[in-house]
Amino acid sequence: RNLSVAVIGAGRMGVDHIQRLARRTHGAEVSAVVDIDPARAAAAAAGVPGAAALTDIRAALEDPRTDAVLIATPGFLHEDALHAALARDIPILCEKPLTPDSVSAWRVLQAEEKLGRKRIQVGFMRRYDAEYAHLAELIRSGELGELLMLHHQHRNPATPPGFSNEMLINDSVVHEFDAVRFFSAEEITSVRVRTGKTTRNAPAGMNDPQQVLMETTSGVLADVEIYVNAQYGYEVGTQAVFEQGVVRIGNHAGPYLSARGRWGGTVLPGFAERFSAAYDREIQSWVDAALQGDIGGPSAWDGYAAAACCEAGVEAQKTGRTVAVELHEKPLLYQS
Ligand code: ISE
Numbered sequence: 254r255n256l257s258v259a260v261i262g263a264g265r266m267g268v269d270h271i272q273r274l275a276r277r278t279h280g281a282e283v284s285a286v287v288d289i290d291p292a293r294a295a296a297a298a299a300g301v302p303g304a305a306a307l308t309d310i311r312a313a314l315e316d317p318r319t320d321a322v323l324i325a326t327p328g329f330l331h332e333d334a335l336h337a338a339l340a341r342d343i344p345i346l347c348e349k350p351l352t353p354d355s356v357s358a359w360r361v362l363q364a365e366e367k368l369g370r371k372r373i374q375v376g377f378m379r380r381y382d383a384e385y386a387h388l389a390e391l392i393r394s395g396e397l398g399e400l401l402m403l404h405h406q407h408r409n410p411a412t413p414p415g416f417s418n419e420m421l422i423n424d425s426v427v428h429e430f431d432a433v434r435f436f437s438a439e440e441i442t443s444v445r446v447r448t449g450k451t452t453r454n455a456p457a458g459m460n461d462p463q464q465v466l467m468e469t470t471s472g473v474l475a476d477v478e479i480y481v482n483a484q485y486g487y488e489v490g491t492q493a494v495f496e497q498g499v500v501r502i503g504n505h506a507g508p509y510l511s512a513r514g515r516w517g518g519t520v521l522p523g524f525a526e527r528f529s530a531a532y533d534r535e536i537q538s539w540v541d542a543a544l545q546g547d548i549g550g551p552s553a554w555d556g557y558a559a560a561a562c563c564e565a566g567v568e569a570q571k572t573g574r575t576v577a578v579e580l581h582e583k584p585l586l587y588q589s
Pocket of ligand 1: 409424425430481524
């Protein structure tokens, strides 16, 4: 039998996941689309067989046919939806961020802990990118010795209206906080942010690009060039420095074309294109695990730790200081 998923939030990511679940994921179906805007819910559910358009998450959760929930509302609405879904004790995929701050993320984690098992997977989709997975494997294998440094580039063509310095940390660099934690398999202990010369293409009041510097428990140093009005396209790349070599992933992936007197490749326009295979893999593995009564992938602990890094990042950005990341002790549930 298929996993019946209620998708909460019919914005950009919600619609993307609805199409993915309905058309490309095996073993799943969309049973409900929930959005406070009834027209948006109806539009997103149209053409998806069996999908009801609803305006209240409670209606979806009260329906006994709902097996699992995918939360894709804006981050500030996640906490309520997470507590409601945890009360039903069903598998949850929550788009990043888990919640916008570490105090609310910790509340969610504690509610999950009370159930005695993991129910939440957080949508850090980069972990499902083939090159990310490959680099992580290389690091774990020890083949190149110890990982020493990570250099990241994260470039977006342009920011949506209302984008701010804080969002640059909370919306964009949150992915690198997770990437550094994923690659190093350690916690980030401190964050520093540098601003410098700003592009004239940034909205008023924003510094762009910025440099975010972090350190992990064992002293792995990581830097991020975050540049969200880079104009030319979407690029996310990493250079990992080891004792016995360097590994580059992300930027300038093939195919390379020689034609019309030039050689080179294509720059993708956005994250939906760059990470479409990663999103497919992320959702498929969530569905596969849920059908077995299980959950894997980035956990509520990962969501909580990333939220704490973002808080430190925003403070570092405002003060120019190096800010320590403070975490609660990791509960047993998340130690494996
Ligand atoms: C957006 O919210 C994302 O999650 C993208 O992956 C990221 O590249 C972008 O900067 C964010 O705004």
